[in-house]
Amino acid sequence: MSTAPLSTSAPRRFLATHRGVLIAAIVFIILLGTVDFISAGPLTYFDITFLSSGGATSALAAIGQTLVILSGGFDLSAGAVISLVNVVLARSMDPMDMEANVLLWTAVGIGIGMLTGAFNGFFIAFLRLQPIVVTLSTMFIIQGVTLLVMDKPGGSVSPSLGTFYMGDAITGWLPMPLVVIGVVLLAWLWLKNTRLGTAIYAVGSDPDAAAAVGVRVALVRFLVYVIAGGCYGLAGVFISAQTGSGDPLVGNPLLLSMFAAVVVGGTRLGGGRGGPLGSAIGAYILMIVVNILLVLNVSAYYSTIAEGTILILAVLAGSLSRHSTLAKQLRMLGTRMSARRAGTLVSQLRQNDMRLSLVRQAKPLGSASLPSFFVRNAEILRYALPAYICFIIVVVVTQIWLGGAILNPGYWNSLIVLSCFLAILALGQGTVILTGGLDLSVPWTIGLCGIILAGMVKGSDVALIYALPTVLLLACAIGLINGLGIVFLGLSPIVMTLATNGLLQGAALLYSNGTPDGFSSPMLRWFMTGKIWVFAPVTIFMVAFVFAAVTLLGRTPFGRRVYGIGNGVRAAELSGIAVGRTLVLVYMLSALCAGFVGVLLTGFSGQASLGMGDDYLLPSIAVVVVGGALITGGRGHYLGMLGGVLLLTSLQTLLAGTTLPYATRAILFGLVVLGAVIALRDKRT
Secondary structure, X not given: OOHHHHHHHHHXXXXXXXXXXXXXHHHHHHHHHHHHHHOOOOXXXXXXXXXXXXXXXXXXXXXXXXXXXXOOOOOOOHHHHHHHHHHHHHHXXXXXXXXXXXXXXXXXXXXXXXXXXXXXXXXXXXOOOOHHHHHHHHHHHHHHHHHHHOOOOEOOOOHHHHHHHOOEEEOOOEEHHHHHHHHHHHHHHHHHOOHHHHHHHHHHHOHHHHHHOOOOHHHHHHHHHHHHHHHHHHHHHHHHHHHOOEOOOOOOOHHHHHHHHHHHOXXXXXXXXXXXXXXXXXXXXXXXXXXXXXHOOOOOOHHHXXXXXXXHHHHHHHHHHOOOOHHHHHHOHHHHHHHHHHOOOHHHHHHHHHHHHHHHOOXXXXXXXXXXXXXXXXXXXXXXXXXXXXXXXXXXXXHHHOOOOOOOHHHHHHHHHHHHHHHHHHHHHHHHHHOOOOOOOHHHHHHHHHHHHHHHHOOOHHHHHHHHHHHHHHHHHHHHHHHXXXXXXXXXXXXXXXXXXXXXXXXXXXXXXOOOOOOOOHHHHHHHHOOEOOEOHHHHHHHHHHHHXXXXXXXXXXXXXXXXXXXXXXXXXXXXXXXXXXXXXXXHHHHHHHHHHHHHHHHHHXXXXXXXXXXXXXXXXXHHHHOOOOOOOOOOOHHHHHHHHHHHHHHHHHHHOOOOOOHHHHHHHHHHHHHHHHHHOOOOO
């Protein structure tokens, strides 16, 4: 009689453990049947081969990303690694060599990926830096290196690479892409049953508990990033075989679909549950959805919208499935938000909450004599002054190297005008970072707002009167969507803003039909490039903006609430701070700043363009970190961020006067961010 419960509980445990994979497999079968139904004829082996090769790159990349997420991390550098491998092969392989050693070049691609993974893993595992900022910095460094290798699409790989990976393992029966994915999944199945595989799940579930039972957490995290890098490298080899040429931007669009595939496949963001099989199936689900849209004659511009929507819905479904009622979901909201923003699990929040003891022990106002200015602002000066000191050094070097910088009003005018974009973004992104979050929707918030403004204005000053508030209201709506998704749906800021960025990209493509038209009004153009004496009118505006930003964060209840949330959500709630409402306002402020930058960029260049905001994501984070802010929140001052703006802009101006290639700017920004995070990191974490 005792065997019956055991026999019935085993299937239940299996279903509970593999629910995500099973649901993904069912959805895949349904979508495949849908494709067969709407197609002109039944699916053939050629169709299966086409589908298998079309989703293989995303599947391989998603497998690597899954390993990172299982261990509790994130990797934003995956797409850049794929691009680097692609251009290296296209630049190095002899297209006339029909007998090229496929295994050798595959090993080269995997090796490049593993080296990049080791770079990430060193900083994340052994220096204990945040995975988001490390991999974001690595992404820009790798993109710069990629542009140095090949600055535009071109080159070609040996036909033998395409023949091998695009062919059949068994002619007419088994496509090679499925074999490659199958081999990788079998390797994972073996790894999963080793001590390292068990340790990956343990570290992702609770690193403190894993360390307590003897797991070498740092080594496990390091190896995870190395193995994941190898998967990205293999994906780069595969896309090289698929395209037969090189493209330095080929991997950029894969980042959103990669995370969507992981989530659709049932892997939990935050670590500890899931697996690569579901992610591989998820990658094919996304590809089939896009193919269905194309068969239905829906514009390809909807692809990023579909991927972003699927990512949000999948994360939301997974989150709701872990709580039986909405009441439980809401009760856990504050704790889960804090854990996700910190990149940790709920059980790890005790470490962060220890920092709040300083706030509880603080003396009330008026209980003692007011300390001196330097004592009151010691922390601000400590972390903000290095940026200004380095800024002065760069100006002096510019004076020595290029001459006439210090005494030339034109130099200072150019510096202020070029700094205004980052100075405005620093307020929005900096406020988000102060709460422990990150806004990855900045690029296409800038792009969409600039494109819509140019399209509405079309060179008319009169149209600017209603176009400007319309665009800024749109930016506020974007921030509202981000805030509501993060606060009330409990989504990770990284996932929510990344998905929003994809939605905005699709919206911009649809609005402009792929080719933005219109141009800036004369008044806006004069505001950015005209002259009042020797300075552009925007310089007067920036003086007022800096004063307002310092006042907002340092002298208002909103600013105090921002710092309170950054130091700990639970303590902020206990002290009466409306955490949810404040966070929504924070993301609205970030989007408003990004939208305003889109307006100013349109005025500065005279027109808007697709991707006009892409170059501002890492710099918007870099100036905040270089200015002394703590990437995990709770520490920083806008004047320090302004120092970071001046430093990076003056450095960019110095580089523009040299013969160094443009790609070095991305490499330099990435290295500067890493260096600043290492030098200014909180020694208590």
